[in-house]
Amino acid sequence: MKKIEAIIKPFKLEEVKDALADLGIEGMTVSEVKGFGRQKGHTEIYRGSEYTVDFLPKIKIEVVIADELAEKATGAIVKAAKTGKIGDGKVFISPVEEAIRIRTDETGDKAV
Amino acid sequence: MKKIEAIIKPFKLEEVKDALADLGIEGMTVSEVKGFGRQKGHTEIYRGSEYTVDFLPKIKIEVVIADELAEKATGAIVKAAKTGKIGDGKVFISPVEEAIRIRTDETGDKAV
Amino acid sequence: MKKIEAIIKPFKLEEVKDALADLGIEGMTVSEVKGFGRQKGHTEIYRGSEYTVDFLPKIKIEVVIADELAEKATGAIVKAAKTGKIGDGKVFISPVEEAIRIRTDETGDKAV
Amino acid sequence: MMRTKQSPKGLLLAAVALAVMAAVPLHAQDDPFAAPAAVVEETTAVLTDTAGDVAVVATEAVAVVAPEEPAEEPTPVEAFWSGKEAEQAIFTVNNLWICLAAALVFLMHLGFSAVESGLTQSKNTTNVLFKNVFIICMGLLAYAAYGFNAMYPGDNWSIPGWFAMGSPIANGFTESDAIVANLTSEYNAGYTIWGDFIFQAMFAATAATIISGAVAERIKLGSFMLAATIIVAFAYPITGSWEWGGGWLSEDFIDFAGSSLVHAFGGYAALAAVLVLGPRAGKYVDGKIKPILGHSMPLATIGVFLLFLGWFGFNGGSVLSADPVLVSLVFVTTALAGAAGGLAAAFTSWTVLKKPDLSMSLNGMLAGLVGITAGADSIAPWPAVLVGAISGIIVVFSVLMFDRLKIDDPVGAISVHGICGNWGTIAVGIFGAGVLSTQIIGTVAISAFAFIFSLVTFGVIKAIFGLRVSAEEEEQGLDIGEHGQEAYPDFVANK
Amino acid sequence: MMRTKQSPKGLLLAAVALAVMAAVPLHAQDDPFAAPAAVVEETTAVLTDTAGDVAVVATEAVAVVAPEEPAEEPTPVEAFWSGKEAEQAIFTVNNLWICLAAALVFLMHLGFSAVESGLTQSKNTTNVLFKNVFIICMGLLAYAAYGFNAMYPGDNWSIPGWFAMGSPIANGFTESDAIVANLTSEYNAGYTIWGDFIFQAMFAATAATIISGAVAERIKLGSFMLAATIIVAFAYPITGSWEWGGGWLSEDFIDFAGSSLVHAFGGYAALAAVLVLGPRAGKYVDGKIKPILGHSMPLATIGVFLLFLGWFGFNGGSVLSADPVLVSLVFVTTALAGAAGGLAAAFTSWTVLKKPDLSMSLNGMLAGLVGITAGADSIAPWPAVLVGAISGIIVVFSVLMFDRLKIDDPVGAISVHGICGNWGTIAVGIFGAGVLSTQIIGTVAISAFAFIFSLVTFGVIKAIFGLRVSAEEEEQGLDIGEHGQEAYPDFVANK
Amino acid sequence: MMRTKQSPKGLLLAAVALAVMAAVPLHAQDDPFAAPAAVVEETTAVLTDTAGDVAVVATEAVAVVAPEEPAEEPTPVEAFWSGKEAEQAIFTVNNLWICLAAALVFLMHLGFSAVESGLTQSKNTTNVLFKNVFIICMGLLAYAAYGFNAMYPGDNWSIPGWFAMGSPIANGFTESDAIVANLTSEYNAGYTIWGDFIFQAMFAATAATIISGAVAERIKLGSFMLAATIIVAFAYPITGSWEWGGGWLSEDFIDFAGSSLVHAFGGYAALAAVLVLGPRAGKYVDGKIKPILGHSMPLATIGVFLLFLGWFGFNGGSVLSADPVLVSLVFVTTALAGAAGGLAAAFTSWTVLKKPDLSMSLNGMLAGLVGITAGADSIAPWPAVLVGAISGIIVVFSVLMFDRLKIDDPVGAISVHGICGNWGTIAVGIFGAGVLSTQIIGTVAISAFAFIFSLVTFGVIKAIFGLRVSAEEEEQGLDIGEHGQEAYPDFVANK
């Protein structure tokens, strides 16, 4: 199995979710993160003192998926998340050795 | 070493933590995530317009652990987190190559 | 590629970020987590009833990076995050098989 | 807040206050208001301090000295309509004050909304707020439709001194209404019937609000709304009529602004409701008390300060005139008792619980205010400090006790309003113008009635409609379950 | 809030009210105030209920019966300066009340700030609050510099009955100012010019605040500030002068405290602004309505309760004296209508939308208050309940309708203030002292003027400076875009 | 707020105001109040505008014209007890207003709580709120137990004009208390001693509240509570007695409602405290200023609006009667100055800091209000706008300056209250009835005393108990460290 981690722009979440659902992927886990990258943050000012906000809000989507589906899923994510503007984010793929569905104790590809 | 990632129902955190502590596992990292899965979200209404909340609050627990402990830990998590109802969550196991304790520079199994 | 995950004390984020930037690392993703470990939580009291807060606020930094840079980056993180007091946190290194920059479809080391 | 029956002389109270002072009754001709007054027991204790001590002078003597009912004395309203401008001016001030006091009591409903939502979890905030919006809206309308005339029946008792059927307030000014400026000629408080009604109506909803806090985070919305309506519309006016409406308690029992009639009433009704409803899931686990944290201390603090402010209208308006001596004295006793309650609870929690607890200190301020409510016009300033301080100590231990009894009251309403309402009423028999035994009888009677009425109401509703949301809904939060609407959709909640 | 021209007898209204009662006019010698009054159309309907029905008695007859202008009657101000203490006392009470009412209306600006920020997203909160801070500051100064004298021109009309140029308020008391206690001898309300000014000034800023809510989350700060200034300074006093300044509407049209002059004015100006500005990004996607959630229900609730409180000053102060009958009656009708509006909206949303919607119930309270504003002194209590309840129902359907029309109003300002402002004005022709056709003409004229003036203002500003922030700024939030300042930097927002 | 000594004629001020107008003093027989007044310096400047200019007419002449002390004139209190209803009515209004003003000043403590917690971090919110709860409770009790009699000693000075020992307020009405309605016959303000006390007591706690904001997020709770108690109980009444108690400053120095006596006092005490305490960790790093962001702009905004509202009581009540001309004028100058301060700070921050800064605009409103406080009754409306606007500009630069000096004041209290308090006092010498040099001497003396007293107090407490929480506690937040209680346990905080 593979774990696909995608860091995307927050407002793209809906589209990415729909793209994955269209592939028949029924589960994913999402969290709020802050990203630092080529896309620069912004300068704010508070009571006369400037400061830089380097970290921009991003959404991380994690999907664990059977090996054979990984490529298709990655493609779908990239397509849905792209705006072409800096800060669109990354997709990382890493190996997962086992998955278990807590409710049923199913393991492996059946669990995800 | 292995990393065990468990997505569980929020109110099960206490029990899972205790189960792991009972195994002598002394460290874990927890974060709040939103889950999308077979367990469906709910419809809300705001000023006359309906919308669906697809993402349900879940807790992600991450434990990095020596290979030999992984199975036991996984079993403990699954047991503690199970309610038998849809949405109980998943456990994923993946390889970790190295671990370092920042305070002491210890590495490997001693670090976790 | 490697993924470096560092769990650090929140107020060390700035220093760690700067240390990584100094190495020329241009991207990272940060999230708020709660840590459970040797560093004990604290007892609070609310309307006469005590309770223990076991989970302490920590910051998780994730950097995906070319294999050859991993060691240097790890060292920089450990150095910047260290206070020598309990609760300084951990660094975990794990394999990443592929990375994709959503904006450009670049893959591999070029993507990170 | 009792309007004196038949011989209403709101503005004469100050004169009598002076008269009783130093226990040297003035002669009628020395009386600056030119007319001696009768039944004024509530206002005498304040004048007890000739020698600078906290001595209490019984006032019956004075009541005897003053000739009852000088028939030729016009009522304030008659004076108003007499065309004499000075009387019109005084009437106008009195009326303005009662209206402003009503507005201040209205603000207390925001105070309750904020305290209750601040001391409960964010997943139930919309529900808590909705209930409070409902209560003030329903309370005003129910009091207009039934309660006001049930509480102030004049001669129209169904069971004399105990119960009167209500009816809607009049829709316009009939001539006689205008002349007596009141519902019936039995009461006359020196201001218009509208001022009278709106002030009393703002009070009425308070009882239900007190219950609302205690049953928060687990009660079915519809069932609560039904119970609250029944209690505000029917139960509150009954005990109200006993004392302020001229019923069986009105002769000797003293409850100036409602330590018993409003607060203990609400507190004991809340106690019954909690007993029927049970504690929140996860509050008492394996014999241990697990705190369920309030989600916003600023909200709770805003609420308590607004309640404190509103109390100036609650107590100050209960003078039922703008009488300068009494209104200003009530402001002083009210503020000092609230302050003493806050400090006492802060230091009690610091000592007993090891840390200075903000939520307990806030409860302490309210406890002090509830405590002084029965005697705000008849307890001198330093005894008022004592009454408030004792309230602040009581409330901490009372909250701990109810928790130990597994009676789950998220906001401490039973302790603040119920227990300190009892204490405040009794305190009038110790530091104020009341007789201890009478005070005890009165507060027990009112609390018992509220408890039993509420027990039956919630019990019956539980049997018919159910009272508790499902375990899933409770876990997920009533905001989504009852309203499909989150209170803070932009923010991540911890659980 | 119209000051009667030339024959101002604030305190006599009650007497007349009595007189009209039961349609049996009292003779002058029976009149407790010893002087019959003229032009009092606004205050008569309340007295219509001799038989207990909600009958409306036309009042023209009375106005005829009463001899116009008994020349020897001194004005309240003359009475005040006459050295007679009773008159001074009444003058002092009236003046104190107008000042307190001004303070209460000031608090409404906090109410608006809270409602508007509560019902919008957390990423725009600093911006919403800043706009509200700006509006009250600018509003007070603009009204002092120009608006007050434009709205109350006395005889100094530029186009008689339609338009007057403004000018700064006087800087000190000239002797004649002091004597008449007013700007010109045309108006005389029985209190000082300062009390008069500050009360009116607090009203003035309200119109802009109403717009502020409707255009939130997407309008350029500078452009909004410019438009708001123009509308408060120049447009609001124009329609104000038509009615309260003695202009063409002042003869027969009745708008007691401004259902049309303040609320419909603001609502229709908001409607025009929204049409020029367009909906928020993401609100209407592929023909579907996507809700954009308000970020804090406690904030919205605090706001509405404070607005309700402030309304006692808004309506109660519009009596323009502390007249006991009218002030207390206005408190009652205001409170009952607000309560009825809240309940009606709660049950309407429960029925129509399946869940009891807190934000709709809050809108309903405001709708009820807006609805009764035009007739708070001339509609009897039970019809006031009806007016409020109808407002509460209207507002739910109106919010749904505007959403279906893709007119994006985040806080429901157009429905609450615009539509219910119209309804409230018309209701005076049904339940109050007004004539239906006149009421319709008046509210349409005022709404149309506000709409067109606002359309032109926002249109021109759009053409010259642009009106909308960039799509990126809108997505990121105006707090960072316009102010570089987050409202809740410590908390993680969901988006 | 000084009560005129021996010859108290609250209600006569308006008459004199008229008299001075146009510098044409009226003869006694033309005076509508039928009695000329003496010592009225504070109230004259307002009448300076015959020609429409902002000219200031010195008032000594008038004071000379008026015969001092017509012995036969009864005091307001004597008039009240004389049995004449008109006098009673006026007395009743005055007393009601002082009580309402006290309630409004009470609300300012909620305002401070909200501003201070809004402009600090969420991890210290419970602590900030607790301190504010403590201050108002302690303040009221300390003032009752000692301060009131120390500040208004009558003839009982320990060091004449400079210092008087305090004592508890009387516990009840002695006959002579009642007759003079005041603590000693030296002061007489035309309302009851209770009204007098409660109004003054609400003021007293304010000084400590100002300090509270400046030392937030790092001070040990117990040490702060001790220092605050000492300052409120002992220091505040000393400077208070100098001016309002009839001490050495009371002859010529003018500080109407306390720009110096309350605000500069608090601001300079805060400055000393901050110097002893040091800046927050992480505020000044490597010579750079790192902003530490306030966690809730809505809370800060709610606080400032409530403070603005409360200021109507703070300044308006300082008229010490309901005098219609003065009260309404004070409402106008207060509101216009606050508005001008807000606008000026908004535009100054926009220009200087490139973005319109909400927190600075809020500070600006407060700055304008502090600025006008000394001369709210003697500065005409347009000069009041100027005074407020200058305050709003000053405050922005002052905040920047203190930051550059590494004097860390999280909420800007030193700038708002200290610097603008000085400016407001001096402004009375420019635009109002004061003499510039006297005003400077007065404000410097008061500020210096507050600074030194506070320096010593905090210094000694630092030496004995320590003043600062540990670095770990500061990092983790004082809510957990001092109270074991989080303010927002349901929400994830960023740090």
Ligand SMILES: Nc1ncnc2c1ncn2[C@@H]1O[C@H](COP(=O)(O)OP(=O)(O)O)[C@@H](O)[C@H]1O
């Ligand atoms: N090496 C990395 N490791 C982890 N996350 C990264 C890395 N590089 C970028 N990111 C994440 O991707 C987001 C977008 O990257 P950025 O460099 O700003 O733009 P782009 O993806 O268009 O090149 C960042 O905000 C960060 O969250």
Ligand SMILES: Nc1ncnc2c1ncn2[C@@H]1O[C@H](COP(=O)(O)OP(=O)(O)O)[C@@H](O)[C@H]1O
């Ligand atoms: N393929 C997946 N990858 C990552 N997370 C998943 C995946 N499938 C499910 N999850 C997580 O597990 C949670 C529970 O899954 P769900 O399908 O709702 O119920 P169940 O685990 O009982 O089958 C989801 O809310 C989601 O957070």
Ligand SMILES: Nc1ncnc2c1ncn2[C@@H]1O[C@H](COP(=O)(O)OP(=O)(O)O)[C@@H](O)[C@H]1O
């Ligand atoms: N085995 C583990 N797996 C995942 N996270 C861990 C593990 N052990 C520790 N952590 C994280 O590291 C943090 C610090 O660990 P702790 O034991 O408190 O101190 P130290 O790192 O100094 O030994 C914890 O709060 C937790 O977030």
